[in-house]
């Protein structure tokens with residue numbers, strides 16, 4: 001399986017992909033996490049942190065190289081958060097073919113609500129939410145017991161900017177792939193376990 005997953009911020013892509021990785025062994029390649037883990041890496045364009053903190057995309061050259069290195073050794077993967085610009089689309093087409101795209105849709109209002117009260121695990125990146133997905137113990141990850149933290153870019157003003165950047169740069173990418181690939185379209189306003197049930201059965205033929 002060589003897949004892509006798209007959807008607005010807070011659609012729950014990471015939660016679904018981590019399940020896919022755990023249960024089906026499909027490598028979850030999440031560029032946001034990779035960049036956060038390498039936030040202070042020096043590049044000719046500055047560090048990833050300079051862009052992440054502002055809610056802007058890191059330069060294509062930086063992320064393209066990172067993704068290429070990972071895909072060199074992978075034949076079963078789902079890309080989450082990449083490609084996000086049309087220039088990343090052309091780069092990706094030069095390094096791999098693709099079989100399917102998952103699109104998870106939620107409204108802007110849901111995006112804002114989910115991100116404003118989101119916490120992520122400081123170790124395994126699992127995400128939690130006060131209302132939709134509370135941890136069993138406050139402030140602690142259910143899977144690995146590490147402390148939960150807030151993402152610095154989950155601030156309301158930065159979230160609004162991230163939504164704008166997403167609409168301007170990434171919606172055209174989704175439109176492009178909608179014409180090229182098989183699309184699994186999922187209503188992600190529903191609880192994570194309901195979404196997983198639908199997604200895991202729809203994706204089975206591609207595994």
Ligand code: AMP
Pocket residue numbers: 009031032033035051052055056057058059060063080081082083084088162
């Ligand atoms: P995410 O966790 O997917 O919301 O990504 C967090 C931040 O990482 C984004 O706001 C961007 O600054 C950066 N980022 C992640 N993936 C990409 C990408 N494919 N291209 C450019 N920037 C990215």
